[in-house]
Amino acid sequence: MLQCQGCHLPDGSGAPDSVPSLRGSVGRFLAVEGGREYLVRVPGSSQSPLDDARLAAVLNWLLREFDADSMPEDFVPFDAAEVAGFRHPPLTDVEGERARLLAELEGDSPHP
Ligand code: HEC
Numbered sequence: 001m002l003q004c005q006g007c008h009l010p011d012g013s014g015a016p017d018s019v020p021s022l023r024g025s026v027g028r029f030l031a032v033e034g035g036r037e038y039l040v041r042v043p044g045s046s047q048s049p050l051d052d053a054r055l056a057a058v059l060n061w062l063l064r065e066f067d068a069d070s071m072p073e074d075f076v077p078f079d080a081a082e083v084a085g086f087r088h089p090p091l092t093d094v095e096g097e098r099a100r101l102l103a104e105l106e107g108d109s110p111h112p
Contacts, residue, residue: 003048003049003050003058004044004048004058004062007019007044008022008044011023012026012062012065012066022062022066022067023066023067024066024067024069024070025066025067025070026039026062026063026066026067026070027063027066027067027068027069027070027071028067028070028105029101029105030063030070030071030072030075031070031072031105032101032104032105033104034097034100034101035101036078036086037086038091038097038098038101039059039063039078040055040059040078040082040083040086040087041086041087041090041091041097042091042094042098043090043091043094045058045059046086046087046088046090046091047090051080052080052081052083052084052087053079053080053083055078055083055087056077056078056079056080056082056083059078059083060077060078063075
């Protein structure tokens with residue numbers, strides 16, 4: 001509520017053209033290599049004041065809350081140790097990495 005909904009809104013719908021909706025979307029990243037890491041490293045996650053355990057709990061919650069349908073059956077919840085490992089250094093090319101993952105999900109090659 002305090003750290004994320006200012007941009008993502010309470011229902012995860014985000015803002016057109018600036019904050020992507022998490023609804024029916026965020027779980028897809030789990031299906032692609034690097035996607036799990038991306039969910040932790042994206043600046044809203046990695047740079048939040050939440051500690052590793054809380055960030056892990058928030059990510060587990062938002063995946064279930066907003067995109068349970070795209071979660072793999074064998075989903076292993078994030079924990080503090082995994083979050084700590086991915087969190088630093090921050091992603092530098094966020095847009096590029098997001099585009100690469102989405103292109104991979106669609107079976108396309110990313111456009112340079
Ligand atoms: C200042 C606005 C802002 C805040 C605050 C914010 N986010 Fe985000 N979030 C974004 C934007 C914008 C993106 C799209 C990627 C990018 O450009 O950073 C995003 C992407 C994401 C994604 C990946 C979804 C996708 O489709 O790329 C996740 C997961 C996420 N945020 C989680 C969080 C969590 C958890 C918090 C709170 C701890 C949070 N965000 C706080 C703006 C924000």
